[in-house]
Amino acid sequence: MFKNLINEFKEKFSALKTKYAPLEPYKIDPALKQQYLSREGNTEAGLNKRIDPPKQSFVSRAIQDSRPPNYEKSTPVKKEIVPPTPAPVPEPVLAPAPVQPAPKPAPVQPDVKIASVPEDKRIETRIEQTPEVTAAWEQAGRPATNPYMHIIKDVFGDRAEDMNDILRWGKPDDQGYRKNYGGENLSYNTNQPNDNNNGSKDLGLFQINSNTFADFMRRKPDIMKQNGLDNFDQMNDPKLNTLMAKIIFDEQGYSAWYGRPSWLN
Numbered sequence: 001m002f003k004n005l006i007n008e009f010k011e012k013f014s015a016l017k018t019k020y021a022p023l024e025p026y027k028i029d030p031a032l033k034q035q036y037l038s039r040e041g042n043t044e045a046g047l048n049k050r051i052d053p054p055k056q057s058f059v060s061r062a063i064q065d066s067r068p069p070n071y072e073k074s075t076p077v078k079k080e081i082v083p084p085t086p087a088p089v090p091e092p093v094l095a096p097a098p099v100q101p102a103p104k105p106a107p108v109q110p111d112v113k114i115a116s117v118p119e120d121k122r123i124e125t126r127i128e129q130t131p132e133v134t135a136a137w138e139q140a141g142r143p144a145t146n147p148y149m150h151i152i153k154d155v156f157g158d159r160a161e162d163m164n165d166i167l168r169w170g171k172p173d174d175q176g177y178r179k180n181y182g183g184e185n186l187s188y189n190t191n192q193p194n195d196n197n198n199g200s201k202d203l204g205l206f207q208i209n210s211n212t213f214a215d216f217m218r219r220k221p222d223i224m225k226q227n228g229l230d231n232f233d234q235m236n237d238p239k240l241n242t243l244m245a246k247i248i249f250d251e252q253g254y255s256a257w258y259g260r261p262s263w264l265n
Contacts, residue, residue, distance in 0.1 A: 126165065126169070126261070126263060127169070127170050127171055129145065132171075133171045136171050136172050136173070137168075137171075137172060139172075140172040142168075142172070142186050142187050143187060143188055146164055146167065146168070146188050147188060148188060148190075148205055148238045148242070149164060151238055151239050151242050152164060152242055155242045155243060155245075155246050156242075156246060156249075159249075162254065162264060163206075163245070163249075165183070165260070165261050165263075165264065166183065166184055166206070166254065166257045166259065166260045166261075166264065167183050167184055167185045167186075167188060167205070167206070168181075168182075168183035168184075168185065168186050168188070169181060169182060169183050169261040170182060170261070182259055182261065183259045183261075184206065184207045184257050184258070184259040184260075185205060185206070185207055188205065189205075190204055190205050190236060190237075190238050190241065191203075191204070191236045194207065196209070198211075203232065203235040203236065203241075204235035204236055204237070204238070204241035204244075205238045205241045205242060205245075206241055206242065206244070206245035206257070207257075208232075208235045208241060208244050208245065208248070210232050212248065212256075213229075213232045213235065213244065214232070216244075216247060216248070217229075217230070220247070223247055224247070227240075227243045227244070227247065228240065228243075229243065229244060229247075
């Protein structure tokens with residue numbers, strides 16, 4: 001059996017050797033050969049190299065013949081693997097910090113004069129102290145003008161005219177009190193007290209009430225002390241009385257005086 005395998009191998013090897021034996025050299029037309037050699041630089045060695053078949057052994061040619069027709073195409077070509085360029089990482093976009101809403105401003109307390117006394121109403125309603133008006137007050141037995149106006153201006157500044165209207169306003173006539181004229185102190189008395197039904201009394205230029213004075217002494221002793229106020233009898237003094245009126249006004253406005261004119265409501 002072993003001999004049979006050897007004989008079979010020899011036969012196949014002999015067939016392959018015969019099939020792929022060296023080929024005969026190519027034959028070329030002498031005229032063409034002469035034409036080729038006549039060109040500068042061409043040699044017979046170069047001609048033989050161009051026309052001779054490749055000198056391959058019959059084994060290598062047999063291996064080539066055993067490959068499929070599309071072997072060269074189907075053979076995978078190893079390509080250099082180039083790692084992909086990593087995409088640029090975008091910088092993180094930070095969310096803006098939340099904007100804290102601005103605190104609402106505290107409501108501004110309106111100026112008492114502006115809030116309670118519209119400018120147009122004051123101009124239309126106030127009766128100016130013309131010579132005719134001052135003469136009417138004199139005929140009614142009252143002072144023509146306020147002798148303490150300079151003190152009121154020193155303490156109240158721009159509001160001096162309004163505070164003077166609290167003491168006396170309008171023109172006296174036969175229509176009666178508080179219709180065309182009125183006020184807290186028509187004669188600008190500074191030392192004549194007025195007794196009230198509740199046992200309190202009003203005293204001085206701005207008719208400061210005794211209970212009101214005692215209330216401020218209890219609640220605002222520092223302010224009272226700063227203005228030199230510590231005794232209700234001081235309300236007979238026009239200057240100290242006006243200072244007390246300013247303390248009351250700063251807290252209560254024009255409404256602290258019942259006899260005020262309508263344009264100061």
